[in-house]
Amino acid sequence: MSTENEGTAVPPAPSAPPPAPVDAPAAPAHQGHPAPGAAPDPAPPAPPQAPAQHVDQGYGSGPQAPASETGWDPHGAHGGHGGHGAHGGQDPTPPSSAPDASWPPPPPPSTPSYGGGGDGGAGHGSGGWGSSYQQPAPKNGGGRGRLLAAVLVAALVAGGAGGGLGYTLAKENDGNGSTTVSASTSGGNVKRDPGTVAAVAAKALPSTVTIEAESSSGEGGTGTGFVFDKEGHIVTNNHVVAEAVDGGKVTATFPDGKKYDAEVVGHAQGYDVAVIKLNDAPSDLKPLPLGNSDEVAVGDSTIAIGAPFGLSNTVTTGIISAKNRPVASSDGSGSQASYMSALQTDASINPGNSGGPLLDAQGNVIGINSAIQSTSNGGFGTGQAGSIGLGFAIPINQAKYxxxxxxxxxxxxxxxxxASVSLEDTTGGAxxxxQGAGGSEPVDPGGPADKAGLRPGDVITKLDDRVIDSGPTLIGEIWTHKPGxxxxxxxxxxxxxxxxxxxxGSRVGDS
Known part of the structure; x- marks a missing residue:
């Protein structure tokens, strides 16, 4: 299965005819002079007001980088990483020779890719769209003007008296048989019970950061990470910081606004995991507690934290929709693919969520948000992928290792x-x-498969009790284990x- 990176939404169509400018010229006064002594023409009734039009435009992220989250869209959530963040999935052509199952081969035919606006109002008036009606000038302006002023003063006096009387009556009724009920506490005074989304978010947010990565040429994007230990290590996705690996710049910003420069300690392209370390890390860091992703059950509640489309410190909720979901993702740059046996969630994940924590109901990290399934353009004409309720996270047991x-x-x-396996998207096995990758032997002489008696042409259908339906599924399942x-x-x-x-067996490094 492959996925793609998140994208932007399509603005809604207007529900009313376009309004004229608010300051459109008023309709001219009645032409001609009234006959002496004649009363002015009565004002025509004002036409009904046109409904106000309100359009919400989606927030966008920075420049898009090649897709890597769903198709696999690993931006499950990655915002504008030179295209990372929300990537529209690109389908790289599979290599003519099959890569070694121990190394991240190029993405299969359909790979998932990784993870401002404003309000407009319509003017309205009486007398057509945006026009207004002007009453003719009175015949004798002086006397009528004074009379109108007197009426207004009287109305104001009456209004003041009525307001005071209404307040007095309301106050008396409040203590005499009123059936309304006032809350004893509200807003910031409410105590959130442990286990509620608000309580989990309040505890976890201070330990999450918004990551900005920039290459030496100025390209980059936004993602998320979380505090891994008290020494200042932050865990995130490889595709979030990949642009900054060679001479680039990385910064991490906490919800309180404190910003730190950081450096990439290490990155694993095949796993899509990276670690950065804060320079001059504060002494009061609070690492997020790590859960046990093996014990997660379908239907368990989930909470995702990230910066979708650059909107830092965003919290969304959902459930675990599936476990052990085979996912292959690529950043669309022609680099090697990432493979995972993922946790699937319907929590809203978009570009910029990549690298952020997926939490359980107790606030324990059970996964790293990495990719989303996307409809890509899906007939809507959008360039970026967006959440359709199919997000994928790297299980924390694997990510921790x-x-x-x-x-x-x-x-x-x-x-x-x-051994080298076919990356064709089949259902019969791996x-x-x-022939091996680059003309090498398909089964390494003296390697694990050779010692186990496997030969070219064999079709692997299970690894332990996991059903294997394709090469990518086998690779993802192997990488949930450790060498030995x-x-x-x-x-x-x-x-x-x-x-x-x-x-x-084992292999060290990405090359």
């Missing part, structure tokens, strides 16, 4: 079986190809099913 490796060594470590883990492989050869035990 990757982040720790990056902090310790600066390089990612990938588990591998030592087929070991007849023992797994059971079920495969088909010549129409017969076989099983074998395999000890996963």
């Amino acid at each position: 990757v982040a720790q490796e990056l902090i310790e060594t600066g390089k990612p470590v990938y588990a591998k079986i030592g 087929k070991i190809t007849e 883990d023992e797994v059971t492989i079920t495969y088909e050869r010549d129409g017969k099913e076989h099983t074998t035990e395999l000890t996963l």
Whole structure:
């Protein structure tokens, strides 16, 4: 399955005819002079007012970078990263030779991609769209003007008296049989119980940051991250900071407005995980508690925090819609793809959410928001993808392991079986190809697959109890494990099913 990055919404069509400018000229007074002694013509009734038109325009993000979140749109949420953030998924052409399952191969045919406006009002008047009616001047202006002034004064006096009387009566009724009820506390005085969305958000927001990454050429975008430890390490997506890796600039801004320069400690393109470290990190950092993504159940409540389309510190809610969802994502720049066995959520995730925490109802991090499924243009003519309720997060158990490796060594470590598999989007399994990537052997001599007895042409259908329906699914499932883990492989050869035990090998780095 592939996904794409988020995008912008289409402004609604106006519901009323376009108004004329508010300061349009008034209709001319009645032409000609009235006969002596004749009363002025009565004013024609004012036509009904035209309904006011109000248009809300969606907020946009910065320049778009190649798609990487859904199609896989990893911007599940990444805002304008030279195109990162909300990417419209691009479908790179699969390589002619099958890549090693241990390394991030190029994205499959349909890969997901990663993750101002204003209000306009319509003028209205009586006498046509935007025009107004002007009453003819009175025949004898002086006396009538004085009479009108007197009437106005009387009305004001009466209004003041009526207002005072109304207040007195209301005050008396308030203590004599009133059925209205006043809240004892409201707004900031209300105590939010633990476990409510408001309580979780209040506790988690101070430990989330909005990340701005910029390349040496000035291109970049916005994403999100969260405090991983007290030393100042922040975990986010690789595609959020990828532009700043070689000589770029990274900053992290907390909800209280404090902004810190940061540096990229390490990044893993295949996992789509990166770690940055704050320069001169404050001593009062509060790392977010990490949950156990293996224990998450479909239907569990979720809370996502991020900066969709640059709107920092945004909180959205949903549920876990599915687990172990195979997702392949790419940033659309021709770089290697990211693979995950993702947590699926319907919490609203858009460009700029990428790298932000996906929390459970207790405020524990269970995933890193990374990609969204998108309709792309979907007939609406939009260039960016937006949330349609299909967001994907990297399980925190996997992300935690990757982040720790990056902090310790600066390089990612990938588990591998030592065989090249087809990346075709099939449902029959992951087929070991007849030829390896770059003309290499399809099964590494002396590697894990070779020792387990696997051969070119074998079709892997299960890894432990996980059904494998394609090469990308197999890669994503392998990367949920660590090198040295023992797994059971079920495969088909010549129409017969076989099983074998395999000890996963390792590969260091993204190249």
